[in-house]
Each structure stands twice: as structure tokens, then as C-alpha cells.
Amino acid sequence: MLFPVSMKGFLFLCAVFIFLQQTYAQPTLPTAYDSLKAQLASKPDTVQIANYQNFAEEMLRKGRVGDSQTALTEALSIAEKRQDERQISKVYESFGRLEIDQGNFAQALNHFQKALDYLKDSPALNQRILILLRIGQTYFLANDLKQAENYYRQAWQLARQNNRAVLMADAYSELANLEDTRKNSRKALAYNAQAIAIYQANGEDYTAALFNRAIEYKNAGLYAESERIYRQCLKHAEEQKDEYLKGYVYVNLPNTLLLLNRPDEAEKYAQLALKWSENGPERLKLREEIFDILTRIYEKRGQDRQALAYYRQKTMYRDSVLNADKARQLIMAESRYQAREKESQIQKLDEENTQKAQQLGWLSAGLVVLVGLTGLLFWQYRTIRRTNARLTESNRVISESHQKISEQSKQLKTLLQELNHRVKNNLAIVSSLLRLQSKRLEDEGAVQAVRAGQQRVEAMALIHQRLYMTDNVSAINIKEYITDLFDGLLLAYGFDKANFDRELIIEQEELDVDLSVLLGLILNEILTNAFKYAYEHVSRPFLRIRLAADYSNEPNVVRPRLTLEVQDNGLGLDLQRWERPNSSFGKRLITSLSEQAGGQLEVSNRNGTYYRLVIPPLYRTGSEAA
Secondary structure (H helix, E strand, O other): OOOOOOHHHHHHHHHHHHHHHHHHOOOOOOOOHHHHHHHHOOOOHHHHHHHHHHHHHHHHHOOOHHHHHHHHHHHHHHHHHHOOHHHHHHHHHHHHHHHHHOOOHHHHHHHHHHHHHOOOOOOOHHHHHHHHHHHHHHHHHOOOHHHHHHHHHHHHHHHHHOOOHHHHHHHHHHHHHHHHHOOOHHHHHHHHHHHHHHHHHOOOOOHHHHHHHHHHHHHOOOHHHHHHHHHHHHHHHHHHOOHHHHHHHHHHHHHHHHHOOOHHHHHHHHHHHHHHOOOOOOHHHHHHHHHHHHHHHHHHHOOHHHHHHHHHHHHHHHHHHHHHHHHHHHHHHHHHHHHHHHHHHHHHHHHHHHHHHHHHHHHHHHHHHOOOHHHHHHHHHHHHHHHHHHHHHHHHHHHHHHHHHHHHHHHHHHHHHHHHHHHHHHHHHHHHHHHHHHHHOOOHHHHHHHHHHHHHHHHHHHHHHHHHOOOOOOEEEHHHHHHHHHHHHHHHOOOOHHHOEEEEEEOOOEEEHHHHHHHHHHHHHHHHHHHHHHOOOOOOOEEEEEEEEEOOOOOOEEEOEEEEEEEEOOOOOOHHHHHOOOOOHHHHHHHHHHHHOOOEEEEEEOOOEEEEEEEOOEEOOHHHHO
């Protein structure tokens, strides 16, 4: 069964996958590529290919990407010499998994597609189905759910046509994870049930699918069913003495218990998870998640001091995870650089050897034909050597300059990410202080004012959080930001998603940071007003947000003309009161921010309150356009 890709279930199954890889690897693997090559020199080609692939996976786990790439390149060379299309396909699949591990999804898809092309006329149906699932998983990781579903269904169709029941179950499991990500719980549970039924009918282990089912029940709001499945997994883990499964149940079960309003039991399992995580896989990430659970438990109890202490622990481990990821990326980048340098040196030596061989050949022929050609050949040899020396020096200078520029660019990016990280943390502390202060106030007006300030701070903090978690430090995904802002305010004002209709139409995927901050604060004010006042007598609330982009054919356009529309189905707005100069602070803030964005704001009643903000396009300056 392929390991699925889904939230916390993914962490558990990744651990199992790594364990299985280690179990079935060769009993003795050389620690360096050169010693491996010497050891395999007399082995059959198929044995060499398999050992190079095992070695590549071992090096990848150790962060030695260069050695992994070199081993796979050698395996591909042997398979191509044999013209063994099935082996070539397997090597390209290994290349794809290597690129996924480094987050290079486009390159991974390219390798998987090559692997699939080599199997077009091959009877290796199982391998073709597995590659289709790999492609689907890659699109899933890249957040292209439509393409992921397309390849999952291709794999399912091929497995069904050829009676590959277990592979059909794998496809169902992947579709379940995909629908769960789409928040389509009904489909997710249906696919998961089909996968489990097939695994059971074929005597396959279905514990992983069962574990994912518990998560899907929780996401569907079926908390009692989720708890029942978790406890079934826990019983199985205890019977089989499976510490991995037991540990991940400890980590995930408290989320369900907390939703069942049983914080004491949730804390019990969270403490067990904390103890298990001391020696568990992904220690830093697990402890960050566990401390997040403990924070929510104590917030639910109203013990803010302890909740804040656990929140700080969570923040500390989150920072440690980020630092560990950065260190790993640096190691991988260094490994790639060393691999490229090694390949370049080998290529250069081959070129020099070829040139020398040609020169010696001409020299021998010249000695036989005419001794007089010796001088000419010697002169030519010296000329080539001098040219090569000059080229080598030039290449060295260019390489050093390029390396310095790259290092400076990385340093600047790291500094900007760290700055955004610190800004986000400071805003989070301010938000926490405002929340604690609001709980001490008795005047309802003061409480509302402090909470409004807290929400504005959180709206800005959300932007800085997105900036330090991505490589792009100059723009954010405005679609994801608006979705998160809407969901956060919906939850804060006690609305149920199931009884609330919303329509989000975001045509502009990314926006620069400055405009994103302004739009975020404007939306925060408009949505807050809607949630507080608009739906008092509305049985089925509705809210529509549309951010339209007018992509004209005008030259030198940096950012298109944007139109932000927000409409609810509430009682509407008192427009005369709105037009008064000394109206509410929220209205003045919306107007001021709209002017800062350079936009024109219109407010009217259309079966509810309707806001329309038009922001003109942004053009390149004269020097930039040139």
C-alpha cells in the first residue's frame, strides 16, 4: 500500500515508510559512492542498478543529495546501455522521489512522466499504476488538487480494468485524503471505507487507512466516531507493540477529545504524546503540535497564564523546526553544488584527455609523414594550453563572483524572513496581551474596543506569518490570506460554517505586501461589522467577497486594475449616518485605508450592505520601463 499524503496521518505513514525502506535495504551499504562502485564492478547489471538505487535512498536520508544524484545517474547509464525500459522507468521514478524530497515538484513530475513513457508498451501494469499514483501525490503536494484527482482516477481505472484490487484500494485511499483536504467529508469517508474493505478482503494491513479515517471523522464533525476509531488503533498498537502507531494516536486523539469538551482526558493523552515524542521521529515538529494542543486545552479551561506558557513552548519549537529546515536546505544546496562541481571536473578532465589524445595522434602522424610538422604541432599545443589557462582563470573569476552574489542574495532573503518572523511574533504577543486585557475589563464597550484592536493586530500578523513561511518575501498569496481571515473571524464571532453561505472569488493570486496589508485591514473592518451587526435577524447568513483583476493590454503594467466587492444579506446600512464626518472609528479607518491604497470606495444597499473599492493599475516608472 502506498503511503498517503494527508495532514497528521501523513507524519505517521512517512515514519512507517522510512522504516520499511530501511528494513528491505541491502544489509551492507558502502558509505561512499567510490567504494560502492568498486564493490559492484563485477556484479550483474540488474544487481548494480538495484544497489545504486538503494544507495541513493540511503544518501538522501543522510542529506547527501549529490551522492544520491551521482548514484542514480550511474544506474540510469547502465539501464540505458541494456536498453531495459522497465529498469530505466524505475530509475526515473527514483529521480522523481529525490526531487519531491527537495520540494522540486516540477522536476519530479518531469521524471515521473519519463518513467511512465518508458512503460507505454510494457506489461508492467503494477509499476504503471504506482507511477500514476506518484504523479497524483506530487500534484497533491503542489496543491493542484484537480490534476491530482485526475491521475488518482487514471490509476484507479487501470487497476480496476486489470483486477489489481490492492492498488485500487491505494487509489481510494489517495482520493479520500484529497477529498478531506477539500473539506468534502462525505466523499472522503466513502473512499476511505472502500479502501479499508478491499484491504480487509485481500488480507492486507489497513491500520494506516483506519488511522486516516479517525482524522476524517474528526474533520467531518463526527467526534464520537473519531474517538472510537482512535481507540481501535490504540488497541491494535498495544497488541502489536507498535510504538509508532501508539505515539501518533497519542498526538492526534487529544484534538478529538477537546472537541468533545473533555479537556482532562485530552491533557492525559497530550502528556503521553509529549513523553513519547522525546525519542520519536520528527521530534521538533511533534512537540510543536503537542504544545499547541496543551495551549488550547488550558485556554478552554480559562487558565490563561499556563496557556501562555505552553504557547511560548510551542513558539520555541516552531522556531527550532524552521531553523532545522533551513539547515537541511543549506546542506542539500551544498551537496548539489559539490555534485555539480564534481561533474564539471570530470567533464573538464574528459575534454582535456580527448584534446591530448588528438594532439598525440597528430604528433605521431606528423613524425611519420614529415618531421617538420613537429614544430607546428608543438606550437598549436602551447597555444591551446595558454587559451585553456586563460579560460580557466576567467571561469574561476566568474564562478567566485556568482557565488558571492548568490550568498548575498541568500543572506538578504534570510534577513527579510527573520524580520517578518520577529514582526509576526511581536504582533502575536500584542494580540495575546490584548486578549488577556479584554478578559479583565468589565465595561462591554471597552471589551469590544480592545477585541477590535486585537483582530486588527491579528490581521497584520497573518500577513507576516505567510511572508516568513515562504521564499517569496515581496508578495503573498492573497487568496489564501483572505480565506484564512474570513475563517478566523467567522469562528471568532461564533458562526457555524455549516449554516453560513459564503462566496469567495479571488482572481488575483498574489499581491505586494504593502497593498495586502491595506486590503487585509479594510476587509477585517468590513467583515467585523457584518458579523457583529448584519445578521441579527437573518436565518441563513450569506457573504460574498470578490477581488477582480482587469488585465488590459496596456504596456508597462505592474499590477492590474483591482476591484474589491463585499456584500452581505443583512438589514443594510444607514447611509446618512455613514456619510456623517464624525461617524464610527471603523468607518474612518476604512476610508483612510482606501485613500492610502489609492482607491475609490462606494457604499450602498443591495439586499444588504454592498462595498466596492476600485484600485487603479500600477505602472512601471520611466527608468523601469526602459
